[in-house]
Amino acid sequence: MSQDQKPTSRRTVLIGAAALGGLPLLAAAGVAHAAGTLPKANAKYQDHPNAGKHCAVCNYFLPGAKPTAVGQCKVVAGPISPNGWCTMFAPKA
Numbered sequence: 001m002s003q004d005q006k007p008t009s010r011r012t013v014l015i016g017a018a019a020l021g022g023l024p025l026l027a028a029a030g031v032a033h034a035a036g037t038l039p040k041a042n043a044k045y046q047d048h049p050n051a052g053k054h055c056a057v058c059n060y061f062l063p064g065a066k067p068t069a070v071g072q073c074k075v076v077a078g079p080i081s082p083n084g085w086c087t088m089f090a091p092k093a
């Protein structure tokens with residue numbers, strides 16, 4: 001080791017490992033919050049429920065600031081009403 005190199009501390013290694021280990025989680029979180037790109041017409045989106053099924057109880061819904069606010073969808077593009085519905089509906093588990 002030359003005099004310009006500093007020894008790597010255990011703390012530095014642990015912080016680096018934690019950062020690398022956390023990357024997949026961050027990437028997954030980024031994907032999970034990405035709005036969809038499918039046009040509403042392709043998904044036959046409507047701004048009202050279908051037989052009790054609606055976006056607020058769909059696994060793909062990304063809620064707005066309030067439960068009644070317009071949100072987004074992980075599949076369908078554009079603003080999504082919590083009372084909307086489309087053919088991609090998937091109930092929350």
Ligand code: SF4
Pocket residue numbers: 043045054055056058059060061062072073074075076080084085086087088089090
């Ligand atoms: S019902 Fe359709 S538009 Fe609504 S959140 Fe689910 S996938 Fe998105």
